[in-house]
Amino acid sequence: MTDRPLLRGALGLVFVGLLAVPLLVQQWSSGAAGTSTDPSTALERYGFALENVAAEVGIDFSHQAPDLDSSLAHIMPEVAQAGASVSITDVDQDGYADLYVTNSKRGTRNALYRNQGDGTFTDMAPELGIAALNRPETGTSMGSVWGDYDNDGDEDLFVYKWGRSALFRNDGDAGFTRVTDRLQGLPDWMNANAAVWLDANRDGHLDLFVGGFYAGDVNLWDLESTRMMPESYEYATNGGRNYLFLNQGDGTFTEVADEWGLTGTRWTLAAVASDLNGSGYPDLFLANDFGADQLYVNEGGEGFREASRASNVGSVPKSGMNASMGDVMNQGVQALYVSNLTEEGVLVQGNNLWMADSVSGNGTPAFENLAGTMGVAKAGWSYGAQFGDLNNDGWQDLFVVNGFYSGETRDSYWYDFSKIAGGYKSIIEDAANWPAMEGRSLSGHQQTRIWLNDGAGQFQNVAPAVGGASTHDGRAVALADFQNQGVLNAVVANQRGPVEFYRNTVDPQHDWIAFELEGTESNRSAIGARVTLHWTDAQGTPQRQLQQVHGGSGFGSQNQRRLHFGLGSDPTVEKAVIRWPLGTTQTLDAPDTNTIHRVTEP
Ligand SMILES: [Ca+2]
Numbered sequence: 001m002t003d004r005p006l007l008r009g010a011l012g013l014v015f016v017g018l019l020a021v022p023l024l025v026q027q028w029s030s031g032a033a034g035t036s037t038d039p040s041t042a043l044e045r046y047g048f049a050l051e052n053v054a055a056e057v058g059i060d061f062s063h064q065a066p067d068l069d070s071s072l073a074h075i076m077p078e079v080a081q082a083g084a085s086v087s088i089t090d091v092d093q094d095g096y097a098d099l100y101v102t103n104s105k106r107g108t109r110n111a112l113y114r115n116q117g118d119g120t121f122t123d124m125a126p127e128l129g130i131a132a133l134n135r136p137e138t139g140t141s142m143g144s145v146w147g148d149y150d151n152d153g154d155e156d157l158f159v160y161k162w163g164r165s166a167l168f169r170n171d172g173d174a175g176f177t178r179v180t181d182r183l184q185g186l187p188d189w190m191n192a193n194a195a196v197w198l199d200a201n202r203d204g205h206l207d208l209f210v211g212g213f214y215a216g217d218v219n220l221w222d223l224e225s226t227r228m229m230p231e232s233y234e235y236a237t238n239g240g241r242n243y244l245f246l247n248q249g250d251g252t253f254t255e256v257a258d259e260w261g262l263t264g265t266r267w268t269l270a271a272v273a274s275d276l277n278g279s280g281y282p283d284l285f286l287a288n289d290f291g292a293d294q295l296y297v298n299e300g301g302e303g304f305r306e307a308s309r310a311s312n313v314g315s316v317p318k319s320g321m322n323a324s325m326g327d328v329m330n331q332g333v334q335a336l337y338v339s340n341l342t343e344e345g346v347l348v349q350g351n352n353l354w355m356a357d358s359v360s361g362n363g364t365p366a367f368e369n370l371a372g373t374m375g376v377a378k379a380g381w382s383y384g385a386q387f388g389d390l391n392n393d394g395w396q397d398l399f400v401v402n403g404f405y406s407g408e409t410r411d412s413y414w415y416d417f418s419k420i421a422g423g424y425k426s427i428i429e430d431a432a433n434w435p436a437m438e439g440r441s442l443s444g445h446q447q448t449r450i451w452l453n454d455g456a457g458q459f460q461n462v463a464p465a466v467g468g469a470s471t472h473d474g475r476a477v478a479l480a481d482f483q484n485q486g487v488l489n490a491v492v493a494n495q496r497g498p499v500e501f502y503r504n505t506v507d508p509q510h511d512w513i514a515f516e517l518e519g520t521e522s523n524r525s526a527i528g529a530r531v532t533l534h535w536t537d538a539q540g541t542p543q544r545q546l547q548q549v550h551g552g553s554g555f556g557s558q559n560q561r562r563l564h565f566g567l568g569s570d571p572t573v574e575k576a577v578i579r580w581p582l583g584t585t586q587t588l589d590a591p592d593t594n595t596i597h598r599v600t601e602p
Pocket residue numbers: 089090091092093094095096097098114115
């Protein structure tokens with residue numbers, strides 16, 4: 001591989017910029033709405049107010065980063081950048097959403113916070129057998145995804161790791177049973193940073209995609225060589241390979257990535273599966289660090305065809321860190337949001353909001369990046385992002401967490417980072433060549449963005465005003481209505497920081513409706529199912545919004561499977577059209593508002 005001179009040129013300019021500004025001072029984003037955190041003011045102005053009540057509800061969890069091979073000590077924050085994650089499920093089927101968070105230092109424990117239904121949570125992971133997953137010989141957790149792979153009604157758990165990823169069957173009251181050996185073809189060791197459940201061949205059984213970050217033969221605790229870094233900041237293909245496990249329907253899986261055309265070895269950090277071309281089959285989008293993102297079009301459940309460039313999503317290499325979807329314009333089409341990195345005055349990649357433009361005759365969708373136009377391009381060094389209607393006004397808002405590394409000093413590592421990132425392959429790929437970080441920050445102390453959708457094509461950051469302007473190094477965010485009150489709360493997992501649980505208080509004049517789907521012929525988790533809600537708002541304007549059940553989205557996260565729609569004041573709901581994963585369409589006429597509708601596939 002050769003590096004393109006383009007980036008070296010760009011980073012050369014970075015150099016000049018930094019030399020001209022000897023002290024790089026962290027800049028908050030401009031244009032954030034207000035600085036007030038007075039909840040009543042926020043409620044009045046924006047229709048919602050957030051408060052981190054983690055301690056109050058019994059969530060006391062602090063992430064500790066991986067402690068890797070001592071030859072990486074000088075750049076440990078750079079290489080041990082991930083592992084804080086959060087995924088949401090109703091683990092015990094009591095109607096209340098529970099959450100699972102991962103830790104990453106050897107010997108630390110993951111936690112399953114069971115929702116007790118009274119507003120508090122209790123960690124059940126030790127007694128259920130899913131806590132001690134970071135033992136030295138097994139590597140360390142990076143994230144998890146829930147899906148009922150055996151269609152028995154209990155949500156099963158896949159934990160992806162740098163090391164030995166693990167599959168757990170949920171046996172209800174009996175706890176979890178480790179069934180990793182059912183994933184035939186899963187290597188004994190890999191450095192996975194992404195996974196998503198999907199029914200790739202639409203046979204009613206959930207399949208599993210797993211994406212690799214560092215190359216699979218690298219043991220980060222026992223390095224044979226320090227030549228394990230990306231070979232380029234833009235075109236690295238020396239990352240980990242990807243895996244696709246097809247569910248055989250008998251409790252076992254067969255690995256088919258090669259046959260299905262998933263042959264890349266880029267540095268995958270996030271994945272999302274969704275039918276992007278209307279074929280009925282889920283396509284697969286991969287956000288890759290150190291290079292271009294990838295889109296794989298599903299060809300009738302028999303394989304994937306790469307359409308990264310043809311669809312535009314792989315046209316410009318950036319640092320892909322997130323993949324999430326939301327119908328931001330109420331057009332019945334979901335846009336795809338990809339996080340990248342922006343450091344004002346240094347490197348402005350901008351995040352991508354890919355809006356579907358057209359679908360060609362061979363089924364390749366084409367996308368246009370509207371992030372700049374809609375005001376969601378710059379969110380610092382962004383990681384996890386999720387769409388959800390936080391104020392129930394009928395428009396999908398966007399919650400983005402960020403911040404790479406907040407060091408002990410306010411000095412910046414950016415100058416040294418730019419030098420090494422612009423270096424030739426033989427330089428950049430060897431960790432020994434990287435300048436020591438020495439406690440310096442790299443895009444640290446950044447502020448969460450909570451972007452409110454105005455319904456007219458613009459988003460406004462209201463994080464400080466509504467009480468959500470955390471400056472921890474955010475990694476994952478997931479949304480759920482934990483109290484079944486028609487309000488989305490947010491859970492944020494921070495690297496080397498606490499799990500934050502944001503209670504959301506929403507304008508009671510705003511109505512809502514929610515759908516909890518259960519498949520029968522389709523996979524029981526209904527992953528891949530879509531609901532298009534049609535209603536008329538208070539102004540008499542017809543609205544329609546599409547949402548999908550995901551088996552993982554964002555970065556290191558999974559939202560509740562329940563689909564939550566805000567409706568604004570005085571809505572008239574016409575109908576909800578459900579498209580089940582196997583294709584059956586079901587219409588609910590005038591479903592009641594302010595109600596959770598539990599719907600079983602007919
Ligand atoms: Ca529960």
